[in-house]
Amino acid sequence: MANMKQIAKMAGVSLGTVSHVLNSSARVREPLRKRVMEAVEAVGYQPSQLARGLRRDKTNMIGMVIPDVTNPFFPAVVRGAEDIAFANGYRLMLCNTDNDHAKEIVHLNELRTYLPSGLIVIPSNFSDLTAQAASYRKAGTAVVCVDRLPRDWNGDSVTADNEKGAYEATNYVLRQGHTRLAMITGPRHLTNSQNRLEGFKRALQEKHLHIGPEYVQEASFDKHGGYLKALMLLRMIGRPTAIFAGNDMIAFGALLAFREAGLRCPEDISLIGFDNLDLAEMTSPPLSSVSQPGYQMGTAAAQILIDRVRGDHGPAKHIVLETALKIRDSVGVPAEEQQGAVRGTRTSGVATPPRRRASTV
Amino acid sequence: MANMKQIAKMAGVSLGTVSHVLNSSARVREPLRKRVMEAVEAVGYQPSQLARGLRRDKTNMIGMVIPDVTNPFFPAVVRGAEDIAFANGYRLMLCNTDNDHAKEIVHLNELRTYLPSGLIVIPSNFSDLTAQAASYRKAGTAVVCVDRLPRDWNGDSVTADNEKGAYEATNYVLRQGHTRLAMITGPRHLTNSQNRLEGFKRALQEKHLHIGPEYVQEASFDKHGGYLKALMLLRMIGRPTAIFAGNDMIAFGALLAFREAGLRCPEDISLIGFDNLDLAEMTSPPLSSVSQPGYQMGTAAAQILIDRVRGDHGPAKHIVLETALKIRDSVGVPAEEQQGAVRGTRTSGVATPPRRRASTV
DNA sequence: GGCATATAATGAAAGCTTTCAAGGACTGAC
DNA sequence: GTCAGTCCTTGAAAGCTTTCATTATATGCC
Numbered sequence: 001m002a003n004m005k006q007i008a009k010m011a012g013v014s015l016g017t018v019s020h021v022l023n024s025s026a027r028v029r030e031p032l033r034k035r036v037m038e039a040v041e042a043v044g045y046q047p048s049q050l051a052r053g054l055r056r057d058k059t060n061m062i063g064m065v066i067p068d069v070t071n072p073f074f075p076a077v078v079r080g081a082e083d084i085a086f087a088n089g090y091r092l093m094l095c096n097t098d099n100d101h102a103k104e105i106v107h108l109n110e111l112r113t114y115l116p117s118g119l120i121v122i123p124s125n126f127s128d129l130t131a132q133a134a135s136y137r138k139a140g141t142a143v144v145c146v147d148r149l150p151r152d153w154n155g156d157s158v159t160a161d162n163e164k165g166a167y168e169a170t171n172y173v174l175r176q177g178h179t180r181l182a183m184i185t186g187p188r189h190l191t192n193s194q195n196r197l198e199g200f201k202r203a204l205q206e207k208h209l210h211i212g213p214e215y216v217q218e219a220s221f222d223k224h225g226g227y228l229k230a231l232m233l234l235r236m237i238g239r240p241t242a243i244f245a246g247n248d249m250i251a252f253g254a255l256l257a258f259r260e261a262g263l264r265c266p267e268d269i270s271l272i273g274f275d276n277l278d279l280a281e282m283t284s285p286p287l288s289s290v291s292q293p294g295y296q297m298g299t300a301a302a303q304i305l306i307d308r309v310r311g312d313h314g315p316a317k318h319i320v321l322e323t324a325l326k327i328r329d330s331v332g333v334p335a336e337e338q339q340g341a342v343r344g345t346r347t348s349g350v351a352t353p354p355r356r357r358a359s360t361v
Numbered sequence: 362m363a364n365m366k367q368i369a370k371m372a373g374v375s376l377g378t379v380s381h382v383l384n385s386s387a388r389v390r391e392p393l394r395k396r397v398m399e400a401v402e403a404v405g406y407q408p409s410q411l412a413r414g415l416r417r418d419k420t421n422m423i424g425m426v427i428p429d430v431t432n433p434f435f436p437a438v439v440r441g442a443e444d445i446a447f448a449n450g451y452r453l454m455l456c457n458t459d460n461d462h463a464k465e466i467v468h469l470n471e472l473r474t475y476l477p478s479g480l481i482v483i484p485s486n487f488s489d490l491t492a493q494a495a496s497y498r499k500a501g502t503a504v505v506c507v508d509r510l511p512r513d514w515n516g517d518s519v520t521a522d523n524e525k526g527a528y529e530a531t532n533y534v535l536r537q538g539h540t541r542l543a544m545i546t547g548p549r550h551l552t553n554s555q556n557r558l559e560g561f562k563r564a565l566q567e568k569h570l571h572i573g574p575e576y577v578q579e580a581s582f583d584k585h586g587g588y589l590k591a592l593m594l595l596r597m598i599g600r601p602t603a604i605f606a607g608n609d610m611i612a613f614g615a616l617l618a619f620r621e622a623g624l625r626c627p628e629d630i631s632l633i634g635f636d637n638l639d640l641a642e643m644t645s646p647p648l649s650s651v652s653q654p655g656y657q658m659g660t661a662a663a664q665i666l667i668d669r670v671r672g673d674h675g676p677a678k679h680i681v682l683e684t685a686l687k688i689r690d691s692v693g694v695p696a697e698e699q700q701g702a703v704r705g706t707r708t709s710g711v712a713t714p715p716r717r718r719a720s721t722v
Numbered sequence: 723g724g725c726a727t728a729t730a731a732t733g734a735a736a737g738c739t740t741t742c743a744a745g746g747a748c749t750g751a752c
Numbered sequence: 753g754t755c756a757g758t759c760c761t762t763g764a765a766a767g768c769t770t771t772c773a774t775t776a777t778a779t780g781c782c
Binding site: 046047091092096109256282283285 | 362407408409410411412414415420422429430431433436437439440443447452453454455456457464468470471473474475476500584613616617639640642643644645646647
């Protein structure tokens with residue numbers, strides 16, 4: 001592959017001049033400039049990003065660390081980040097942590113030696129990014145956290161308003177007349193899970209509804225986790241009439257469990273998800289869900305990062321994006337009070353009267 | 362960040378010795394070796410991949426170029442590749458081409474200057490990778506093509522047996538008694554699209570069925586494309602009784618079109634897809650589809666690449682993985698011959714007699 | 723103990739770029 | 753025509769590693 005030395009020789013100029021032409025780092029008189037450009041064109045020269053990065057102490061890479069490309073929510077974020085990054089001349093180095101903290105550390109450590117311009121991280125379960133990030137920032141590398149935050153995270157972040165989204169979703173379900181709700185949360189260590197649970201609880205509290213702890217189940221953020229925990233909820237005496245799933249993958253799993261248990265949704269049991277994945281509208285029944293702007297989270301994160309690289313040293317930014325309730329057909333009015341004991345639930349007397357499916361939030 | 366020079370000073374040895382210890386590139390006597398390792402531990406030294414790559418003329422990166430992370434089939438491939446790569450000490454640099462040939466070229470050109478060990482490419486539409494790849498290979502960088510191949514591709518490749526998969530799917534539909542089939546193919550430029558169409562046609566020919574060209578529509582490999590072309594097919598006089606979608610995303614779009622047109626699937630119209638995405642079992646009705654081992658395609662590609670890097674100079678490998686027909690509920694027996702002209706179709710007289718839904722292939 | 727040989731350790735060069743100090747060419751004014 | 757001051761251009765150093773030729777040390781044998 002051609003290098004600058006060859007270009008310099010071809011154009012009859014010095015190495016430094018070639019560099020100046022390439023980077024516009026100093027004035028170069030037109031004839032020389034032209035000769036250099038011609039040589040560059042002639043051999044299709046492209047500067048070695050490796051050498052350039054080594055010398056500049058910074059590459060045009062942005063490290064992106066995510067739990068799992070295979071979960072459809074994350075690619076949306078990746079895509080958003082990639083689009084902004086690419087448009088600004090940055091490239092994405094993608095790393096899967098597989099939600100494994102050890103793998104996350106390996107990636108973070110090694111990534112650093114590539115001198116990336118910045119880092120976009122969706123922390124894994126149990127992530128304790130703080131130390132790592134501090135060491136990055138000491139080296140002048142910006143770090144932005146997306147979707148969920150590590151304990152005590154005080155750096156830049158982009159998240160959705162999980163609490164509010166969950167609150168609104170729960171309220172919507174309550175307005176349909178349900179009083180015996182359950183939630184299948186994602187992993188409790190994740191701030192997004194926590195916030196969604198908080199929103200759920202706040203809505204219940206405002207209606208003076210209390211549910212036993214067995215109505216809140218924790219699952220991994222995937223179909224299988226949702227399936228298992230839904231099955232468990234369905235087997236309960238005093239089965240919930242509606243389930244709020246911590247994300248759509250969990251909801252999809254729950255749908256499978258319903259089907260297997262011979263329960264119709266929403267006639268026998270209602271379900272609402274979170275994420276509003278592309279495929280929520282394809283399920284049977286189409287899944288109501290809280291829409292979360294994954295793509296925008298990616299673009300926002302990339303934009304913050306690029307601003308930082310370009311010299312923005314302002315205080316940490318905490319961008320919180322709005323969610324929106326997407327109503328489809330998976331939530332209905334509750335069936336008649338089920339026969340059998342309602343052990344474990346203490347439904348208050350003030351439940352709002354059931355009414356037909358609302359068309360708006 | 363610590364560098365080798367500091368390690369050398371701390372351990373009281375020369376730069377070269379540190380390098381030899383780190384790379385086991387020469388024998389170093391135990392006491393020295395130990396001192397070096399201790400120093401490395403003490404400061405948490407990690408070698409600069411940038412400098413190492415520059416010197417070695419090769420980094421531990423594998424460039425992975427895909428059309429779009431957002432299409433759920435590709436992440437499976439990425440994940441497969443990542444797992445094998447990571448386990449062997451390689452990292453993935455992910456690039457989206459957005460199916461844009463120009464963007465593909467930009468990525469390919471720049472990627473090269475990072476001196477990756479290899480390249481895994483899922484070519485974009487209109488990709489003419491051949492020139493680029495030749496230049497990579499001249500530089501000793503292995504290139505593996507996955508899923509679809511550029512024109513005249515003669516390098517390593519990993520694909521699914523698209524022709525056979527499509528043939529079997531079509532045969533299955535035919536056995537349900539359908540005689541007026543349509544296909545919504547993916548982009549015609551893509552070899553996987555072409556092969557699926559060939560399989561479709563072969564199955565029809567074997568049954569001496571002929572369909573007019575208007576029964577083969579081309580769409581982009583996404584929901585929207587499938588929706589539009591399905592709508593078009595539904596409006597035809599002599600509407601097909603079954604549609605074979607070039608992939609599941611197209612099938613999902615078709616499902617949306619059915620719903621909008623008030624048609625029940627499979628009672629009014631049958632549908633079968635290709636890819637067997639995770640979510641095919643979630644749709645209404647659950648989608649029958651040809652399963653394609655995306656994850657394995659990724660692992661196979663990464664494995665070939667790593668073998669090449671390690672010195673395998675054998676002839677080009679063409680791995681073709683088996684597909685499997687996944688039968689769910691979206692294909693039924695055709696409704697009674699529809700009223701209205703059957704303009705444009707010339708159904709032969711030898712259609713196999715309808716029978717109830719088959720449970721096996 | 724001394725010499726030849728095998729084994730360890732070292733220092734410097736190279737890989738490709740950017741950057742900085744310094745030198746060269748040119749302009750304008752007197 | 754000279755001198756000061758600009759403006760361009762240059763060459764060398766630096767960034768961090770690997771590798772090779774070289775020197776230093778250890779081993780074995782007589």
